[in-house]
Amino acid sequence: MKIFSNIDFSKQSIFESMVVAFQLIRKNFPAEEVKKELKSRIKEIKFSISSENNEINKLKKMLQIFYSKWGFGGANKKYKLSDVLWIDSVLKTRQGTAVSLGIIILYIAKELELSLTPVIFPTQLILRSDIRDKKPWLIDPFNGETLNEHILEVWLKGNISPTALLYKNDLNEAKSLTVIRKILNTLKAALMEEKNMELALNVSNLLIQLDPNDPYEIRDRGLIYAQLECGKVALRDLAYFVEHCPEDPISEIIKVQIHSIEQKKITFH
Known part of the structure:
Protein backbone atom coordinates (compact mmCIF):
# COMPACT_ATOMS: atom_id res chain seq x y z
CA MET A 1 0.00 0.00 0.00
CA LYS A 2 1.21 3.50 -0.88
CA ILE A 3 2.72 5.42 2.06
CA PHE A 4 -0.13 7.70 3.16
CA SER A 5 1.90 9.11 6.05
CA ASN A 6 4.39 10.66 3.58
CA ILE A 7 1.81 13.33 2.69
CA ASP A 8 2.53 16.80 4.06
CA PHE A 9 -0.93 17.41 5.51
CA SER A 10 -0.09 21.03 6.31
CA LYS A 11 0.42 21.86 2.64
CA GLN A 12 -2.68 20.37 1.05
CA SER A 13 -6.36 20.57 1.91
CA ILE A 14 -8.17 17.98 4.00
CA PHE A 15 -10.30 17.25 0.95
CA GLU A 16 -7.25 16.52 -1.23
CA SER A 17 -5.74 14.30 1.49
CA MET A 18 -9.00 12.37 1.81
CA VAL A 19 -9.22 11.82 -1.94
CA VAL A 20 -5.79 10.16 -1.74
CA ALA A 21 -6.92 8.13 1.29
CA PHE A 22 -10.13 6.97 -0.41
CA GLN A 23 -8.14 5.88 -3.47
CA LEU A 24 -5.95 3.74 -1.22
CA ILE A 25 -8.96 2.27 0.57
CA ARG A 26 -11.22 1.68 -2.44
CA LYS A 27 -9.73 0.69 -5.78
CA ASN A 28 -12.84 1.92 -7.60
CA PHE A 29 -12.92 5.37 -5.96
CA PRO A 30 -13.49 7.81 -8.88
CA ALA A 31 -10.96 10.46 -7.86
CA GLU A 32 -10.85 12.29 -11.20
CA GLU A 33 -14.65 12.47 -11.44
CA VAL A 34 -14.85 13.86 -7.90
CA LYS A 35 -12.22 16.51 -8.63
CA LYS A 36 -13.92 17.43 -11.91
CA GLU A 37 -17.33 17.87 -10.25
CA LEU A 38 -15.91 20.02 -7.43
CA LYS A 39 -14.03 22.15 -9.94
CA SER A 40 -17.27 22.74 -11.85
CA ARG A 41 -19.21 23.63 -8.69
CA ILE A 42 -16.46 26.01 -7.53
CA LYS A 43 -16.55 27.74 -10.91
CA GLU A 44 -20.33 28.26 -10.54
CA ILE A 45 -20.00 29.71 -7.03
CA LYS A 46 -17.08 31.92 -8.06
CA PHE A 47 -19.23 33.51 -10.76
CA SER A 48 -22.20 33.92 -8.38
CA ILE A 49 -20.25 35.63 -5.61
CA SER A 50 -18.19 37.90 -7.85
CA SER A 51 -20.64 40.77 -7.40
CA GLU A 52 -20.51 40.62 -3.58
CA ASN A 53 -18.47 43.46 -2.07
CA ASN A 54 -16.99 41.85 1.06
CA GLU A 55 -15.83 38.49 2.39
CA ILE A 56 -18.75 38.01 4.79
CA ASN A 57 -21.31 38.40 2.01
CA LYS A 58 -19.30 36.10 -0.26
CA LEU A 59 -19.23 33.40 2.43
CA LYS A 60 -22.98 33.81 3.08
CA LYS A 61 -23.68 33.51 -0.65
CA MET A 62 -21.47 30.43 -0.92
CA LEU A 63 -23.37 28.72 1.92
CA GLN A 64 -26.72 29.71 0.42
CA ILE A 65 -25.79 28.11 -2.91
CA PHE A 66 -24.38 24.96 -1.30
CA TYR A 67 -27.33 24.25 1.00
CA SER A 68 -30.35 25.94 -0.61
CA LYS A 69 -29.64 25.87 -4.34
CA TRP A 70 -27.72 22.60 -4.56
CA GLY A 71 -29.57 20.94 -1.69
CA PHE A 72 -26.66 19.53 0.33
CA GLY A 73 -27.44 18.57 3.91
CA GLY A 74 -27.70 15.81 6.48
CA ALA A 75 -29.18 12.44 5.52
CA ASN A 76 -32.96 12.45 5.94
CA LYS A 77 -33.71 8.77 5.47
CA LYS A 78 -32.29 5.38 6.45
CA TYR A 79 -28.72 5.04 5.22
CA LYS A 80 -25.45 3.19 5.70
CA LEU A 81 -23.02 5.41 7.59
CA SER A 82 -20.24 4.72 5.08
CA ASP A 83 -22.46 6.08 2.27
CA VAL A 84 -22.55 9.52 3.91
CA LEU A 85 -18.77 9.51 4.42
CA TRP A 86 -17.45 8.57 0.96
CA ILE A 87 -17.02 11.87 -0.88
CA ASP A 88 -18.18 10.48 -4.23
CA SER A 89 -21.41 9.23 -2.64
CA VAL A 90 -21.96 12.55 -0.83
CA LEU A 91 -21.58 14.50 -4.09
CA LYS A 92 -24.02 12.14 -5.82
CA THR A 93 -26.76 12.09 -3.16
CA ARG A 94 -25.99 15.51 -1.63
CA GLN A 95 -26.37 13.88 1.80
CA GLY A 96 -23.52 13.65 4.27
CA THR A 97 -22.35 13.91 7.84
CA ALA A 98 -20.99 17.02 9.52
CA VAL A 99 -17.45 15.90 8.72
CA SER A 100 -17.96 14.86 5.08
CA LEU A 101 -20.00 17.96 4.24
CA GLY A 102 -17.55 20.04 6.24
CA ILE A 103 -14.46 19.01 4.28
CA ILE A 104 -16.23 19.78 0.98
CA ILE A 105 -17.25 23.24 2.23
CA LEU A 106 -13.73 23.86 3.56
CA TYR A 107 -12.26 22.97 0.17
CA ILE A 108 -14.65 25.25 -1.73
CA ALA A 109 -13.90 28.10 0.68
CA LYS A 110 -10.15 27.57 0.31
CA GLU A 111 -10.39 27.66 -3.49
CA LEU A 112 -12.41 30.90 -3.24
CA GLU A 113 -9.89 32.35 -0.76
CA LEU A 114 -12.53 32.68 1.97
CA SER A 115 -11.57 32.30 5.63
CA LEU A 116 -12.99 29.06 7.06
CA THR A 117 -11.40 26.51 9.41
CA PRO A 118 -12.47 23.22 11.03
CA VAL A 119 -13.26 22.80 14.73
CA ILE A 120 -13.51 19.36 16.34
CA PHE A 121 -16.28 20.17 18.80
CA PRO A 122 -16.99 17.41 21.37
CA THR A 123 -20.22 16.47 19.55
CA GLN A 124 -19.37 16.98 15.86
CA LEU A 125 -17.23 18.92 13.40
CA ILE A 126 -18.20 22.58 13.08
CA LEU A 127 -16.82 25.36 10.88
CA ARG A 128 -15.34 28.63 12.08
CA SER A 129 -14.73 31.93 10.32
CA ASP A 130 -12.86 34.82 11.92
CA ILE A 131 -13.72 37.44 9.31
CA ARG A 132 -16.08 39.22 11.71
CA ASP A 133 -14.61 41.83 14.03
CA LYS A 134 -15.62 40.37 17.38
CA LYS A 135 -16.74 36.79 18.05
CA PRO A 136 -15.95 34.01 15.56
CA TRP A 137 -18.72 33.01 13.18
CA LEU A 138 -19.57 29.35 13.90
CA ILE A 139 -21.39 27.30 11.25
CA ASP A 140 -23.14 23.91 11.38
CA PRO A 141 -21.94 21.87 8.35
CA PHE A 142 -25.21 19.90 8.36
CA ASN A 143 -27.25 22.89 7.18
CA GLY A 144 -25.07 26.00 7.02
CA GLU A 145 -26.87 27.64 9.94
CA THR A 146 -25.10 29.90 12.41
CA LEU A 147 -24.34 28.43 15.84
CA ASN A 148 -24.16 30.35 19.10
CA GLU A 149 -22.89 29.52 22.58
CA HIS A 150 -26.37 28.60 23.85
CA ILE A 151 -26.87 25.99 21.10
CA LEU A 152 -23.40 24.54 21.70
CA GLU A 153 -24.03 24.29 25.46
CA VAL A 154 -27.32 22.48 24.78
CA TRP A 155 -25.44 20.03 22.53
CA LEU A 156 -22.87 19.40 25.26
CA LYS A 157 -25.47 18.84 27.98
CA GLY A 158 -27.59 16.59 25.75
CA ASN A 159 -24.75 14.49 24.34
CA ILE A 160 -21.92 14.58 26.88
CA SER A 161 -23.24 15.33 30.38
CA PRO A 162 -25.94 17.50 32.01
CA THR A 163 -23.12 19.28 33.84
CA ALA A 164 -20.88 19.80 30.79
CA LEU A 165 -19.67 23.36 30.21
CA LEU A 166 -18.53 25.16 27.08
CA TYR A 167 -14.86 26.15 27.20
CA LYS A 168 -13.00 28.52 24.91
CA ASN A 169 -10.63 25.78 23.70
CA ASP A 170 -13.66 23.74 22.53
CA LEU A 171 -13.75 26.19 19.62
CA ASN A 172 -10.07 26.12 18.68
CA GLU A 173 -9.10 25.41 15.08
CA ALA A 174 -8.32 21.72 14.51
CA LYS A 175 -5.22 20.60 12.65
CA SER A 176 -5.80 18.92 9.30
CA LEU A 177 -4.37 15.62 10.52
CA THR A 178 -6.77 15.59 13.49
CA VAL A 179 -9.76 15.95 11.15
CA ILE A 180 -8.37 13.28 8.81
CA ARG A 181 -7.98 10.85 11.72
CA LYS A 182 -11.57 11.57 12.78
CA ILE A 183 -12.93 10.82 9.31
CA LEU A 184 -10.89 7.64 8.98
CA ASN A 185 -11.84 6.37 12.45
CA THR A 186 -15.53 7.03 11.76
CA LEU A 187 -15.27 5.27 8.40
CA LYS A 188 -13.44 2.31 9.96
CA ALA A 189 -16.15 1.89 12.61
CA ALA A 190 -18.88 2.16 9.96
CA LEU A 191 -17.28 -0.47 7.74
CA MET A 192 -16.78 -2.82 10.68
CA GLU A 193 -20.45 -2.39 11.65
CA GLU A 194 -21.42 -3.13 8.03
CA LYS A 195 -19.18 -6.24 8.06
CA ASN A 196 -17.11 -4.88 5.18
CA MET A 197 -13.90 -6.10 6.75
CA GLU A 198 -11.62 -5.90 3.71
CA LEU A 199 -12.20 -2.16 3.33
CA ALA A 200 -12.12 -1.70 7.13
CA LEU A 201 -8.67 -3.31 7.12
CA ASN A 202 -7.48 -0.87 4.46
CA VAL A 203 -8.66 2.05 6.62
CA SER A 204 -7.01 0.54 9.69
CA ASN A 205 -3.70 0.19 7.88
CA LEU A 206 -3.80 3.89 6.89
CA LEU A 207 -4.41 4.89 10.50
CA ILE A 208 -1.51 2.73 11.67
CA GLN A 209 0.73 4.38 9.07
CA LEU A 210 -0.09 7.68 10.77
CA ASP A 211 0.76 6.28 14.24
CA PRO A 212 2.53 2.90 13.99
Whole structure:
Protein backbone atom coordinates (compact mmCIF):
# COMPACT_ATOMS: atom_id res chain seq x y z
CA MET A 1 0.00 0.00 0.00
CA LYS A 2 1.21 3.50 -0.88
CA ILE A 3 2.72 5.42 2.06
CA PHE A 4 -0.13 7.70 3.16
CA SER A 5 1.90 9.11 6.05
CA ASN A 6 4.39 10.66 3.58
CA ILE A 7 1.81 13.33 2.69
CA ASP A 8 2.53 16.80 4.06
CA PHE A 9 -0.93 17.41 5.51
CA SER A 10 -0.09 21.03 6.31
CA LYS A 11 0.42 21.86 2.64
CA GLN A 12 -2.68 20.37 1.05
CA SER A 13 -6.36 20.57 1.91
CA ILE A 14 -8.17 17.98 4.00
CA PHE A 15 -10.30 17.25 0.95
CA GLU A 16 -7.25 16.52 -1.23
CA SER A 17 -5.74 14.30 1.49
CA MET A 18 -9.00 12.37 1.81
CA VAL A 19 -9.22 11.82 -1.94
CA VAL A 20 -5.79 10.16 -1.74
CA ALA A 21 -6.92 8.13 1.29
CA PHE A 22 -10.13 6.97 -0.41
CA GLN A 23 -8.14 5.88 -3.47
CA LEU A 24 -5.95 3.74 -1.22
CA ILE A 25 -8.96 2.27 0.57
CA ARG A 26 -11.22 1.68 -2.44
CA LYS A 27 -9.73 0.69 -5.78
CA ASN A 28 -12.84 1.92 -7.60
CA PHE A 29 -12.92 5.37 -5.96
CA PRO A 30 -13.49 7.81 -8.88
CA ALA A 31 -10.96 10.46 -7.86
CA GLU A 32 -10.85 12.29 -11.20
CA GLU A 33 -14.65 12.47 -11.44
CA VAL A 34 -14.85 13.86 -7.90
CA LYS A 35 -12.22 16.51 -8.63
CA LYS A 36 -13.92 17.43 -11.91
CA GLU A 37 -17.33 17.87 -10.25
CA LEU A 38 -15.91 20.02 -7.43
CA LYS A 39 -14.03 22.15 -9.94
CA SER A 40 -17.27 22.74 -11.85
CA ARG A 41 -19.21 23.63 -8.69
CA ILE A 42 -16.46 26.01 -7.53
CA LYS A 43 -16.55 27.74 -10.91
CA GLU A 44 -20.33 28.26 -10.54
CA ILE A 45 -20.00 29.71 -7.03
CA LYS A 46 -17.08 31.92 -8.06
CA PHE A 47 -19.23 33.51 -10.76
CA SER A 48 -22.20 33.92 -8.38
CA ILE A 49 -20.25 35.63 -5.61
CA SER A 50 -18.19 37.90 -7.85
CA SER A 51 -20.64 40.77 -7.40
CA GLU A 52 -20.51 40.62 -3.58
CA ASN A 53 -18.47 43.46 -2.07
CA ASN A 54 -16.99 41.85 1.06
CA GLU A 55 -15.83 38.49 2.39
CA ILE A 56 -18.75 38.01 4.79
CA ASN A 57 -21.31 38.40 2.01
CA LYS A 58 -19.30 36.10 -0.26
CA LEU A 59 -19.23 33.40 2.43
CA LYS A 60 -22.98 33.81 3.08
CA LYS A 61 -23.68 33.51 -0.65
CA MET A 62 -21.47 30.43 -0.92
CA LEU A 63 -23.37 28.72 1.92
CA GLN A 64 -26.72 29.71 0.42
CA ILE A 65 -25.79 28.11 -2.91
CA PHE A 66 -24.38 24.96 -1.30
CA TYR A 67 -27.33 24.25 1.00
CA SER A 68 -30.35 25.94 -0.61
CA LYS A 69 -29.64 25.87 -4.34
CA TRP A 70 -27.72 22.60 -4.56
CA GLY A 71 -29.57 20.94 -1.69
CA PHE A 72 -26.66 19.53 0.33
CA GLY A 73 -27.44 18.57 3.91
CA GLY A 74 -27.70 15.81 6.48
CA ALA A 75 -29.18 12.44 5.52
CA ASN A 76 -32.96 12.45 5.94
CA LYS A 77 -33.71 8.77 5.47
CA LYS A 78 -32.29 5.38 6.45
CA TYR A 79 -28.72 5.04 5.22
CA LYS A 80 -25.45 3.19 5.70
CA LEU A 81 -23.02 5.41 7.59
CA SER A 82 -20.24 4.72 5.08
CA ASP A 83 -22.46 6.08 2.27
CA VAL A 84 -22.55 9.52 3.91
CA LEU A 85 -18.77 9.51 4.42
CA TRP A 86 -17.45 8.57 0.96
CA ILE A 87 -17.02 11.87 -0.88
CA ASP A 88 -18.18 10.48 -4.23
CA SER A 89 -21.41 9.23 -2.64
CA VAL A 90 -21.96 12.55 -0.83
CA LEU A 91 -21.58 14.50 -4.09
CA LYS A 92 -24.02 12.14 -5.82
CA THR A 93 -26.76 12.09 -3.16
CA ARG A 94 -25.99 15.51 -1.63
CA GLN A 95 -26.37 13.88 1.80
CA GLY A 96 -23.52 13.65 4.27
CA THR A 97 -22.35 13.91 7.84
CA ALA A 98 -20.99 17.02 9.52
CA VAL A 99 -17.45 15.90 8.72
CA SER A 100 -17.96 14.86 5.08
CA LEU A 101 -20.00 17.96 4.24
CA GLY A 102 -17.55 20.04 6.24
CA ILE A 103 -14.46 19.01 4.28
CA ILE A 104 -16.23 19.78 0.98
CA ILE A 105 -17.25 23.24 2.23
CA LEU A 106 -13.73 23.86 3.56
CA TYR A 107 -12.26 22.97 0.17
CA ILE A 108 -14.65 25.25 -1.73
CA ALA A 109 -13.90 28.10 0.68
CA LYS A 110 -10.15 27.57 0.31
CA GLU A 111 -10.39 27.66 -3.49
CA LEU A 112 -12.41 30.90 -3.24
CA GLU A 113 -9.89 32.35 -0.76
CA LEU A 114 -12.53 32.68 1.97
CA SER A 115 -11.57 32.30 5.63
CA LEU A 116 -12.99 29.06 7.06
CA THR A 117 -11.40 26.51 9.41
CA PRO A 118 -12.47 23.22 11.03
CA VAL A 119 -13.26 22.80 14.73
CA ILE A 120 -13.51 19.36 16.34
CA PHE A 121 -16.28 20.17 18.80
CA PRO A 122 -16.99 17.41 21.37
CA THR A 123 -20.22 16.47 19.55
CA GLN A 124 -19.37 16.98 15.86
CA LEU A 125 -17.23 18.92 13.40
CA ILE A 126 -18.20 22.58 13.08
CA LEU A 127 -16.82 25.36 10.88
CA ARG A 128 -15.34 28.63 12.08
CA SER A 129 -14.73 31.93 10.32
CA ASP A 130 -12.86 34.82 11.92
CA ILE A 131 -13.72 37.44 9.31
CA ARG A 132 -16.08 39.22 11.71
CA ASP A 133 -14.61 41.83 14.03
CA LYS A 134 -15.62 40.37 17.38
CA LYS A 135 -16.74 36.79 18.05
CA PRO A 136 -15.95 34.01 15.56
CA TRP A 137 -18.72 33.01 13.18
CA LEU A 138 -19.57 29.35 13.90
CA ILE A 139 -21.39 27.30 11.25
CA ASP A 140 -23.14 23.91 11.38
CA PRO A 141 -21.94 21.87 8.35
CA PHE A 142 -25.21 19.90 8.36
CA ASN A 143 -27.25 22.89 7.18
CA GLY A 144 -25.07 26.00 7.02
CA GLU A 145 -26.87 27.64 9.94
CA THR A 146 -25.10 29.90 12.41
CA LEU A 147 -24.34 28.43 15.84
CA ASN A 148 -24.16 30.35 19.10
CA GLU A 149 -22.89 29.52 22.58
CA HIS A 150 -26.37 28.60 23.85
CA ILE A 151 -26.87 25.99 21.10
CA LEU A 152 -23.40 24.54 21.70
CA GLU A 153 -24.03 24.29 25.46
CA VAL A 154 -27.32 22.48 24.78
CA TRP A 155 -25.44 20.03 22.53
CA LEU A 156 -22.87 19.40 25.26
CA LYS A 157 -25.47 18.84 27.98
CA GLY A 158 -27.59 16.59 25.75
CA ASN A 159 -24.75 14.49 24.34
CA ILE A 160 -21.92 14.58 26.88
CA SER A 161 -23.24 15.33 30.38
CA PRO A 162 -25.94 17.50 32.01
CA THR A 163 -23.12 19.28 33.84
CA ALA A 164 -20.88 19.80 30.79
CA LEU A 165 -19.67 23.36 30.21
CA LEU A 166 -18.53 25.16 27.08
CA TYR A 167 -14.86 26.15 27.20
CA LYS A 168 -13.00 28.52 24.91
CA ASN A 169 -10.63 25.78 23.70
CA ASP A 170 -13.66 23.74 22.53
CA LEU A 171 -13.75 26.19 19.62
CA ASN A 172 -10.07 26.12 18.68
CA GLU A 173 -9.10 25.41 15.08
CA ALA A 174 -8.32 21.72 14.51
CA LYS A 175 -5.22 20.60 12.65
CA SER A 176 -5.80 18.92 9.30
CA LEU A 177 -4.37 15.62 10.52
CA THR A 178 -6.77 15.59 13.49
CA VAL A 179 -9.76 15.95 11.15
CA ILE A 180 -8.37 13.28 8.81
CA ARG A 181 -7.98 10.85 11.72
CA LYS A 182 -11.57 11.57 12.78
CA ILE A 183 -12.93 10.82 9.31
CA LEU A 184 -10.89 7.64 8.98
CA ASN A 185 -11.84 6.37 12.45
CA THR A 186 -15.53 7.03 11.76
CA LEU A 187 -15.27 5.27 8.40
CA LYS A 188 -13.44 2.31 9.96
CA ALA A 189 -16.15 1.89 12.61
CA ALA A 190 -18.88 2.16 9.96
CA LEU A 191 -17.28 -0.47 7.74
CA MET A 192 -16.78 -2.82 10.68
CA GLU A 193 -20.45 -2.39 11.65
CA GLU A 194 -21.42 -3.13 8.03
CA LYS A 195 -19.18 -6.24 8.06
CA ASN A 196 -17.11 -4.88 5.18
CA MET A 197 -13.90 -6.10 6.75
CA GLU A 198 -11.62 -5.90 3.71
CA LEU A 199 -12.20 -2.16 3.33
CA ALA A 200 -12.12 -1.70 7.13
CA LEU A 201 -8.67 -3.31 7.12
CA ASN A 202 -7.48 -0.87 4.46
CA VAL A 203 -8.66 2.05 6.62
CA SER A 204 -7.01 0.54 9.69
CA ASN A 205 -3.70 0.19 7.88
CA LEU A 206 -3.80 3.89 6.89
CA LEU A 207 -4.41 4.89 10.50
CA ILE A 208 -1.51 2.73 11.67
CA GLN A 209 0.73 4.38 9.07
CA LEU A 210 -0.09 7.68 10.77
CA ASP A 211 0.76 6.28 14.24
CA PRO A 212 2.53 2.90 13.99
CA ASN A 213 2.63 2.30 17.76
CA ASP A 214 -0.92 3.26 18.75
CA PRO A 215 -2.18 0.22 20.71
CA TYR A 216 -5.83 1.12 20.12
CA GLU A 217 -5.43 1.24 16.35
CA ILE A 218 -3.46 -2.01 16.49
CA ARG A 219 -6.23 -3.57 18.62
CA ASP A 220 -8.85 -2.60 16.06
CA ARG A 221 -6.76 -4.11 13.27
CA GLY A 222 -6.51 -7.29 15.32
CA LEU A 223 -10.29 -7.41 15.69
CA ILE A 224 -10.68 -6.97 11.93
CA TYR A 225 -8.15 -9.74 11.24
CA ALA A 226 -10.10 -11.98 13.62
CA GLN A 227 -13.28 -11.36 11.58
CA LEU A 228 -11.32 -12.20 8.43
CA GLU A 229 -10.23 -15.53 10.02
CA CYS A 230 -6.57 -14.46 10.00
CA GLY A 231 -5.84 -15.91 13.44
CA LYS A 232 -2.07 -15.57 13.55
CA VAL A 233 -1.90 -11.84 12.77
CA ALA A 234 -5.01 -11.19 14.87
CA LEU A 235 -3.30 -12.76 17.90
CA ARG A 236 -0.19 -10.65 17.35
CA ASP A 237 -2.15 -7.37 17.27
CA LEU A 238 -4.47 -8.23 20.16
CA ALA A 239 -1.57 -9.38 22.33
CA TYR A 240 0.21 -6.08 21.59
CA PHE A 241 -2.80 -4.18 22.94
CA VAL A 242 -3.04 -6.27 26.12
CA GLU A 243 0.69 -5.86 26.72
CA HIS A 244 0.62 -2.07 26.29
CA CYS A 245 -2.75 -1.32 27.92
CA PRO A 246 -3.04 -3.82 30.81
CA GLU A 247 -5.06 -1.39 32.95
CA ASP A 248 -7.67 -0.73 30.27
CA PRO A 249 -10.93 -2.57 31.16
CA ILE A 250 -11.20 -3.62 27.50
CA SER A 251 -8.05 -5.72 27.98
CA GLU A 252 -10.05 -8.37 29.82
CA ILE A 253 -12.46 -8.67 26.90
CA ILE A 254 -9.54 -8.83 24.45
CA LYS A 255 -8.00 -11.66 26.53
CA VAL A 256 -11.20 -13.64 26.06
CA GLN A 257 -11.02 -12.96 22.32
CA ILE A 258 -7.39 -14.15 22.26
CA HIS A 259 -8.36 -17.34 24.09
CA SER A 260 -11.20 -17.94 21.63
CA ILE A 261 -8.86 -17.57 18.63
CA GLU A 262 -6.29 -19.88 20.22
CA GLN A 263 -8.93 -22.52 20.90
CA LYS A 264 -10.14 -22.27 17.31
CA LYS A 265 -6.58 -22.81 16.07
CA ILE A 266 -6.24 -25.90 18.27
CA THR A 267 -9.58 -27.27 16.99
CA PHE A 268 -8.53 -26.84 13.35
CA HIS A 269 -5.12 -28.43 13.91
